[in-house]
Amino acid sequence: MKPESTPDFILHQRLVQDCFPLGRFPLCRLLLMNDSSHPWFILVPERAGVREIHQLSAPDRAQLWEESAGLSTLLADIYRADKLNVAAIGNLVPQLHLHHIVRYRDDRAWPGVVWGRFDPVPYADPFDGRLRQLLERLPRFEANPLP
């Protein structure tokens, strides 16, 4: 547990099942959705019981958006995104989490949204060169030991 996280924070079981844990920012855990159809990253603030962005304290909100903007800047660059979809939905998983989805004009859901459209296509190996490059370039990020 990091000193900043609330002591009773536990990652929601659905996120554990659906994602690869990549590491931690000062506020958030970074996950990769196990769906090779889209480069799809999720930030989860390590704060127990928070469901909505506006329920975070003002310093935590500022930190969330710093981490989100840093991640987004690198996603746009490394993945050559046509568009980023950044969204807090949470209808199924109430624990606050923020999607960052790289979109391309020729991806299978374009121009629609990706939620609820298709079954995920699990990765054979997500830790390709682009992902490694992303993890190395993220500021103030502590990567999990990579396989």
Place this chain on the structure above:
Amino acid sequence: MKPESTPDFILHQRLVQDCFPLGRFPLCRLLLMNDSSHPWFILVPERAGVREIHQLSAPDRAQLWEESAGLSTLLADIYRADKLNVAAIGNLVPQLHLHHIVRYRDDRAWPGVVWGRFDPVPYADPFDGRLRQLLERLPRFEANPLP
């Protein structure tokens, strides 16, 4: 034009067509989507040419999230939301805009997302008591003259 807005900011035609203009925060215009199926509000930063959140300057990003959190807090309270969906998608309308959608466990799209699911149901009159209450309670908000 407000002094803070960039001189060449023009609201995207699709947003003009689909929404009611409600007024302005220091950074963003506030719109109401003309779909009575969901209380659905949109913040549009008055910055020309910006497509992604991370392209905003750091002070503008901080202001966006202050305006978003203030709006969200009141939406949760006044509309008794079960959940808020806060999202920057922009696959169809490239101008940066941030959705704030009040969700209920018995709304027609729950637990799915609302984008691309159903045709909108236009309002007979959106300016009901809850909307007027919202506009009166928003901090640092300049409402358009109400009808």
